[in-house]
Amino acid sequence: KAGVTQTPRYLIKTRGQQVTLSCSPISGHRSVSWYQQTPGQGLQFLFEYFSETQRNKGNFPGRFSGRQFSNSRSEMNVSTLELGDSALYLCASSFGTNEKLFFGSGTQLSVL
């Protein structure tokens, strides 16, 4: 079965713009988590959605938001982009809580 799919694979934006990233989980998975990966800060947890509800949230400003649809697909939005938002954004899905996480290949966002 298909893995976790993230689109787009690469994205270039300028400061002040907003961006939406998409994640399609493995079929049947209801939990989607988002992580930001940068060389300086490493992998940081953004938030997790389960059955269309945000269940956990990391320490990121309100410019970072997300949502999950009834088919479990999730989107992450970043408004008023800053240079420091340049990162690899990883999405991971699982069937439920305390299940194995499957990661997508990520969306590489560059903010100029």
Next chain:
Amino acid sequence: AQSVTQPDIHITVSEGASLELRCNYSYGATPYLFWYVQSPGQGLQLLLKYFSGDTLVQGIKGFEAEFKRSQSSFNLRKPSVHWSDAAEYFCAVASYNNNNDMRFGAGTRLTVKP
């Protein structure tokens, strides 16, 4: 809050040599511990995890890890490294009630010499 320290940023080993990657965690309760591997430009792949029970856990690709509560450690080992093992390795800890919220270490980059 839980946290993870990987003391070694970069390790180089010769092909065929043994490997140990260090991981120390901080968590007030029983931790859920994981090791992931990431190849360049790719997402993370789970190597192994520890929830409870036997403190020596076996994973994929010949990796194993040992949970030592007294040392707050969860070191990853492999008896004989292959060139294809070159990658970035991440240790992670999660809470008992929701291991979808994981805290990762900074990672250890493994280089394998021929």
